[in-house]
Amino acid sequence: MPAPRSSSVTQSPVNSGQIATLQSGNRPESLDSKGAKDYIVVLIRSDTLDRILKMSILKSYRNPDPLVQYCVNHSLRLTDVQKRLNDLTLQHRRGRMLGAPEVLQLNSNIMQAIGAKKVLDIGVFTGASSLSAALALPPEGKVHALDISEEYTNIGKPFWEESGVADKIRLHIAPAAETLQKFVDGGEAGTFDYAFIDADKTNYDRYYELCLTLLRPGGVIAFDNTLWDGAVIDPADQTPDTVALRKLNEKLKDDQRINISFLKIGDGLSLCFKK
Numbered sequence: 001m002p003a004p005r006s007s008s009v010t011q012s013p014v015n016s017g018q019i020a021t022l023q024s025g026n027r028p029e030s031l032d033s034k035g036a037k038d039y040i041v042v043l044i045r046s047d048t049l050d051r052i053l054k055m056s057i058l059k060s061y062r063n064p065d066p067l068v069q070y071c072v073n074h075s076l077r078l079t080d081v082q083k084r085l086n087d088l089t090l091q092h093r094r095g096r097m098l099g100a101p102e103v104l105q106l107n108s109n110i111m112q113a114i115g116a117k118k119v120l121d122i123g124v125f126t127g128a129s130s131l132s133a134a135l136a137l138p139p140e141g142k143v144h145a146l147d148i149s150e151e152y153t154n155i156g157k158p159f160w161e162e163s164g165v166a167d168k169i170r171l172h173i174a175p176a177a178e179t180l181q182k183f184v185d186g187g188e189a190g191t192f193d194y195a196f197i198d199a200d201k202t203n204y205d206r207y208y209e210l211c212l213t214l215l216r217p218g219g220v221i222a223f224d225n226t227l228w229d230g231a232v233i234d235p236a237d238q239t240p241d242t243v244a245l246r247k248l249n250e251k252l253k254d255d256q257r258i259n260i261s262f263l264k265i266g267d268g269l270s271l272c273f274k275k
């Protein structure tokens with residue numbers, strides 16, 4: 001819609017965030033032609049608008065958008081143990097690293113849809129993503145959980161036990177690229193069904209190439225945080241994480257080894273389906 005002419009706003013001066021009533025007869029034609037009788041104009045500073053737009057890509061546990069809350073209230077199916085793990089994680093000093101529950105549930109739903117049995121969880125933190133995956137797998141299924149921090153992953157272990165899935169989760173404490181390379185060297189190429197990549201962003205491309213090798217055709221790689229709080233579309237942001245994610249998004253767009261869906265869910269989720 002074209003911006004209304006300033007002359008059509010009420011005489012009194014308006015500041016950012018204030019609401020101005022447009023006087024009848026001074027309304028832009030584009031609005032009147034759509035049958036609008038009354039409408040308001042809100043002046044918003046561009047940095048405030050930026051913040052509002054970025055709010056729309058917050059993980060649901062930080063997102064006040066009523067539609068996002070409606071979606072999660074009408075779809076999330078967390079067990080009591082999962083809810084308690086999330087509550088505890090959100091009290092942690094790095095709690096914002098917790099995967100968005102709506103993203104973890106989508107991962108689990110796809111795992112079940114494709115009959116996944118062997119899963120990579122790259123970046124475990126307090127174990128919510130590994131737990132969600134393990135709950136979705138059949139009894140013989142296995143989640144290989146890769147992280148460098150025992151401090152973080154130890155927080156999740158009692159919750160894996162309490163959920164009765166600890167035997168389905170194999171934790172590998174080492175840099176993820178090393179663990180993935182070991183799987184390749186050990187002859188496990190083409191044997192994994194799903195990989196959730198949610199660790200250090202500057203290594204995402206390395207993880208991608210290794211996971212593509214490890215996945216079977218029809219397997220899925222899910223990248224978390226591919227919108228990175230909106231930073232990927234801010235050319236002024238040249239920090240290494242943002243640059244790495246931007247480059248990856250460019251690469252995935254045209255990579256003919258996969259089909260792709262880039263979803264504006266949580267902090268951005270890129271789903272890559274290996275051909």
Ligand SMILES: C[S@@+](CC[C@H](N)C(=O)[O-])C[C@H]1O[C@@H](n2cnc3c(N)ncnc32)[C@H](O)[C@@H]1O
Nearest residue numbers: 097098099123124125129147148175176199200
């Ligand atoms: C965003 S958190 C993962 C959140 C988790 N997937 C969830 O759903 O709650 C990122 C994790 O990656 C781990 N990490 C960072 N660098 C790593 C590396 N080189 N190899 C493996 N894990 C790494 C961190 O220790 C941290 O636990």
